[in-house]
Structures are given as C-alpha cells and as structure tokens.
Amino acid sequence: MLIKKIYQYALSLITLVMMIGGGISVFSNVADLISPQPYYDTYESYKQMRIVKDPNEPKETEELSEEELQAEYNQMVKTYEENQIKQAKNSLIRSMGWVLVPLPFFLITRRQLKKDKDS
Numbered sequence: 001m002l003i004k005k006i007y008q009y010a011l012s013l014i015t016l017v018m019m020i021g022g023g024i025s026v027f028s029n030v031a032d033l034i035s036p037q038p039y040y041d042t043y044e045s046y047k048q049m050r051i052v053k054d055p056n057e058p059k060e061t062e063e064l065s066e067e068e069l070q071a072e073y074n075q076m077v078k079t080y081e082e083n084q085i086k087q088a089k090n091s092l093i094r095s096m097g098w099v100l101v102p103l104p105f106f107l108i109t110r111r112q113l114k115k116d117k118d119s
Contacts, residue, residue, distance in 0.1 A: 005113075005116070008113050011105065011106075011109045012109045012110060014102075015102035015103075015105045015109070016106060018098055021098060022095050022098025022099035025091070025098060026095045026098075028095075029088050029089075029091045029092035029095050030088075032084065032088035032091070033085060033088040036081050036085050036088065037084050039076075039080045039081065043070065043073050047069055047073070050064065050069060050072075
C-alpha cells in the first residue's frame with residue numbers, strides 16, 4: 001500500500017511538473033505569435049551587401065534601382081516575420097501536448113489519492 005501511494009504521488013508530481021513546463025512554453029509561444037522577433041538587419045546593411053559584387057557572379061547581372069532594393073528588402077522582412085509566426089504556431093501546438101497529454105494522468109491519480117484518503 002505504501003509503494004502504491006509513493007507511486008501515485010510521484011506520478012502526480014511528474015505530471016504536474018510536465019504541465020507547468022508546458023504552460024510556460026505555451027505562454028512563451030503565444031507571446032512569439034503576438035509579437036514575433038523583429039528582423040535585425042537594417043536596410044543600409046542589406047543595401048551594402050547587395051552592392052558588393054561576388055567575383056564568381058556573372059558580369060551581366062543588372063543593377064537594381066533604389067526602389068527595387070527597398071521592395072526586395074521589405075519582402076525579405078515580411079517573409080522573415082511570416083516564418084517567425086509559423087514557427088510560433090508550430091511550437092504552440094507542440095507545447096499544448098506537454099499540457100494536454102499528462103493532464104488525464106494527473107487527474108486520475110489525484111482522484112485515486114482522494115478516494116484512498118476518504119476510505
């Protein structure tokens with residue numbers, strides 16, 4: 001009987017810790033979903049990178065205008081933010097597993113402990 005109680009309390013503790021960790025992870029992923037990490041490369045550094053020519057690049061490549069460079073940079077920033085949101089959604093779903101999977105085990109074990117205590 002003592003081993004059964006120790007097992008039940010250990011299972012309760014482990015599942016509770018898993019759910020707390022999952023809850024923290026869910027909160028973090030929701031924050032990333034609402035406010036994704038900003039893109040840190042500035043337009044000026046992007047522009048400088050595009051101006052520097054690669055010696056292996058063919059010579060017939062055309063120069064981009066300022067507007068084209070700005071549009072390309074804006075598209076890259078937008079794509080980066082979209083990828084950050086997709087990753088946050090994916091992580092959120094995985095984190096929900098850390099809450100939802102151990103929850104039934106925790107509830108069943110707590111119910112059994114309460115039933116044993118009452119009898």
